[in-house]
Every structure is written in structure tokens, then in C-alpha cells.
Amino acid sequence: MSGFRFKEFQADAASRFDTLFRIFTQLLTHTSGDVEEALDWLRELDKEYELTDDDYTIDDFIAELKERGYLRDKDDGSGGMAITAKTEQAIRDSALEYIFGKLKKGGSGNHSTKYAGRSGEDTGTDLRQFEFGDAPQDIALTESIKQAQINNGADDLRLTENDLLVTEQEYKTQTATVLMIDISHSMILYGEDRITPAKMVAMALAEMIRRKYPKDSLDIIVFGNDAWPIQLKDLPYLQVGPYHTNTVAGLELAMSILRKSKAANKQIFMITDGKPSCLKENGQYYMNSFGLDRRIVSKCLTLAAACKRAKIDITTFMVASDQYLQDFIDEFTAANQGKAYFTGLKGLGEMIFRDYTNNKRKKL
Numbered sequence: 001m002s003g004f005r006f007k008e009f010q011a012d013a014a015s016r017f018d019t020l021f022r023i024f025t026q027l028l029t030h031t032s033g034d035v036e037e038a039l040d041w042l043r044e045l046d047k048e049y050e051l052t053d054d055d056y057t058i059d060d061f062i063a064e065l066k067e068r069g070y071l072r073d074k075d076d077g078s079g080g081m082a083i084t085a086k087t088e089q090a091i092r093d094s095a096l097e098y099i100f101g102k103l104k105k106g107g108s109g110n111h112s113t114k115y116a117g118r119s120g121e122d123t124g125t126d127l128r129q130f131e132f133g134d135a136p137q138d139i140a141l142t143e144s145i146k147q148a149q150i151n152n153g154a155d156d157l158r159l160t161e162n163d164l165l166v167t168e169q170e171y172k173t174q175t176a177t178v179l180m181i182d183i184s185h186s187m188i189l190y191g192e193d194r195i196t197p198a199k200m201v202a203m204a205l206a207e208m209i210r211r212k213y214p215k216d217s218l219d220i221i222v223f224g225n226d227a228w229p230i231q232l233k234d235l236p237y238l239q240v241g242p243y244h245t246n247t248v249a250g251l252e253l254a255m256s257i258l259r260k261s262k263a264a265n266k267q268i269f270m271i272t273d274g275k276p277s278c279l280k281e282n283g284q285y286y287m288n289s290f291g292l293d294r295r296i297v298s299k300c301l302t303l304a305a306a307c308k309r310a311k312i313d314i315t316t317f318m319v320a321s322d323q324y325l326q327d328f329i330d331e332f333t334a335a336n337q338g339k340a341y342f343t344g345l346k347g348l349g350e351m352i353f354r355d356y357t358n359n360k361r362k363k364l
Helices: 014-032 035-048 057-069 085-105 141-154 184-189 196-210 232-237 247-259 294-309 321-334 345-360
Strands: 072-075 080-084 121-129 165-172 175-182 217-223 227-230 265-274 277-281 286-288 312-318 339-341
Touching: 014 035, 014 057, 014 085, 035 057, 035 080, 035 165, 057 165, 072 321, 080 085, 085 196, 085 232, 141 165, 175 196, 175 247, 175 345, 184 196, 196 217, 196 345, 217 247, 217 286, 227 232, 227 247, 247 265, 247 277, 247 294, 265 345, 277 294, 294 312, 294 321, 312 321, 312 345, 321 339, 339 345
Parallel strands: 175 217, 175 265, 265 312, 312 339
Antiparallel strands: 072 080, 121 165, 217 227, 277 286
């Protein structure tokens, strides 16, 4: 008797490793690269959700991580483990997959102005008359034949230069971007982890630029009491500190970086959840955590206007909902004539990626 026999699905070791590895990379981002803490969390998840069994245990997973080159012993002789460059790359890949997975599900929002041009990417819908210098591969052959029938009639079908139509192209500009990440203490206050989504966005954005826009540049800076640049490889380990928010220092550093760039487009993406509360003048800190200090605010607005004069667009992603802070960001955005998004952490990645891609596609 023929038929089908069904049995309980048993995942193979390879898929077990892949499943655990995806969870492990997420945990590493949350623990700022602390392997021991990430493994402790993984063991707790295993107890609750039975991620492993006797055939493939957490210890087997750790052994395979070492065998595949994702973990190494620490050099300090402590007996602990650390992640490798291969793991850092895997974390960025995971962040990219996570963000783009959400992008596929979300609706689009276009905030850029488009102008028509040549030698770019096919828009798929717009057609125009052929001009000298257009590439032959851009000719819309079917539409050109239809145009010839209209111009010359079916009885005298001939294709001339006046009949040729070409598909409109989008010109992709080279872009230099500075991503500013707020690492002040408020990024982990009130029981909400705001720094982990910011790190994931930074890692995913860097991977997207490296793969899709290799001629673009991305610099990442963090700002607390001061501002300083960080390397891509340092992102998984990024932590907040007992800092105030020196937005001025961040903007000054970002402007310094972008002034040296020869890219046609220059932009700053700033992720922050708090008000500017710190300045450093003549080597001395001026701090005020109460309300909006007009001395600090005025300096921020001056720099926003200076960026506008330097043709540097600022897009602010505000992950706090306080009305008086949103009013400040509105004033800041008006000074630069940039953009501001007041969003929760859940939509942060999708909004940054759409805005970056939209800024890349300008028709000239």
C-alpha cells in the first residue's frame, strides 16, 4: 500500500547551529560583545524554550563556535572567551538582515526631490525623447516602435531618430555620511535600552553602504560629554557612559569630517533621545541638566545654520516623546532646513534606511 508516512521533524545539527547563532549574535549586540553574559542569556533562553536537546547542547554549540573561528580565548590569561573579527562581521550581517527584513514589510515614504537625468538607474516608468549622447541600451524598443507607427502610419513603418524613446534614468550621487550616536546616560534610563537599536542601525547602515554604495563614505561618531570617532569594528562593544549630552561637540566633529570630503552630497544622521545639556569652552565644561539652557541651545542652532551654509543636511531621529524636546528639534531642524523624525525605537532602522536610499536617488 503506497502513501505518506509522517513523523516529528528533527532539525539537523547545521540548522541548530544557524538558529542558535542568530540568537547569539543578537545577544552579543545587547551585551556589548560580552561573550560570557551572552552565553548566560542563551542558556536561560534554552531552559525556557528548549532550543537544544541531548543530541546538540549549548556546550556543543560553543565548541562549534570555536571550531568555526567565531570565538577565541582571551589573551589576558583569564580563561574567558572573546569574539573574533569573523563574529563582528556576522553581527553586522545579522543587523543588515534584521533591518532589511523589516523594510520589506513596511510602507515607503519619499522625502527627496527628484530631477531627471542620464547614466543612472532605470525608473521603470518615465520615458523621454532620445537625445544625442544617450546610451543605446537605454532605448525603449517596444515604445519606440509604437511611436514610429503613430508618426509614420502602419503602411509606411520605419524607425527614425525622431521616433526613439529612452527610459528615464535616476542619477545616483556620491554621498558622505556622518552618523552621530548619543551615548549619554539617558540612553539606558527609565528601563528602556535605546543604545542597542542605535548600534544595530549603525552596523546595518555600514554594511549596506559597503555592499551597495561602495564609493560612499560613512563615519561614525559618538557624543557624551565630548565627541570622538569610532571604528566600525568597535560598534558591537559600544556602551553608554555617565555622560551629559554635548550635541555641539558632535556637530563640530561631524562638520570637520565632512569638510574634508569631496562627495557631492554631505549629510549628518543624528540619533538622540535627550536635550543638549553640555558645552566645552576654553577647556571647561558647562553643564545644565534642567530644562533647555538657552546658552547651549543657541550654540546648537548656530551650528545647524552653519551646516546649512556648508550644504550639509542634518536629519535628526528623535527617540524621545517629550513635547519641549520635540519643540527644540523643530527649531533646530528649521535652522538647518533639514529633516526630523519623531519615532519610537521600533521604527528607527526602517526610517534611516529609507531616508538614506531616497537621498541617493536624485534625478538630474
